[in-house]
Amino acid sequence: MASQREVILSIRDLRVHFNTSQGLVRAVDGVDLRVESGETMALVGESGSGKTVTALSVMRLVPMPPGKIVSGDIQFQGKALLNLTNREIMKKRGKDIAMIFQEPMSSLNPTLTVGEQIMEALRLHQGLGGKAALVKAVEMLELVRIPNPEQRAREYPHQLSGGMKQRVMIAMGLSCRPQLLIADEPTASLDVTIQAQILNLMKELRRQVGTTTLLITHSLGVVAEMADRVSVMYAGQIVEVAGACDIFHSPRHPYTRGLVGSISNLRDYARRLDVIPGAPPNPAKLPSGCRFNPRCPLADERCRAEEPTYVSVGEGKWVRCWRAGD
Ligand SMILES: Nc1ncnc2c1ncn2[C@@H]1O[C@H](COP(=O)(O)OP(=O)(O)OP(=O)(O)O)[C@@H](O)[C@H]1O
């Protein structure tokens, strides 16, 4: 993955397992991921592939137990996040790394006004108090194009529509100007028109603020609209990394090819990646060899026996497949 840009986040061989009544769930099982300064890296894959658990690991918010970070290394601006004390990571959370969570409704506090919630983050991380924090909170609501921001700041989450709540989440995420923003399905719960508005807003903010973003999504439409590069996740691993154009025009992994080949309308943001015949493996009972082999039209003996390693298929392009050359 040769590149001139600074690598802001680098995850190496991350493994996060959960002890469940069904057995050991290897939710994240050897993830390698790099996000470069200024880019939007999309992390895309079917439901249950381990996208959220990967993000929660960076935030050090994996529930433990039942979860356990079994091994791996997460470097953020040259610091090993997994070695930080709770106090040190709390200082980074929200300030250097912010996350917009998958369920906006459950991550806004219903008992505080939206203004108070943004102010709380500003107090905590920027030491802004009183009037200055309020002014800044209103400014943030204005930045995410919320009409009547002074009035909205005094309202509670239940008084806002889904799209407005999502804007508030983005405002909170950006309020301390984080070096890295992790957005987990920032538009999935919204209807198509509002999704398009929020994506446009995120693009505009990116031009204005230039935040490095790890964007988690099910939707190839969102990828096409937003991403510079893409990491495709399957059953707890990254199976392909490439520039967004390459993902659409010359996908190399049979899984990526299946995903890309099946879409006719990239603007159909809501469409989920459930188009390849078969289902992802049960993470408590992974197949031997390549994890995709039971669904792969190209699978041969080797694919059923040996787990593939990464091969480079061009500059900045990696694929985890024995048949990538075919
Ligand atoms: N707290 C938990 N306890 C047990 N298993 C968990 C827990 N959190 C996640 N998992 C399991 O880890 C695997 C990966 O989950 P994760 O939420 O990362 O998927 P995802 O790719 O974000 O899916 P989606 O697209 O549906 O959000 C799943 O099999 C899930 O059931």
Ligand SMILES: [Mg+2]
């Ligand atoms: Mg998720």
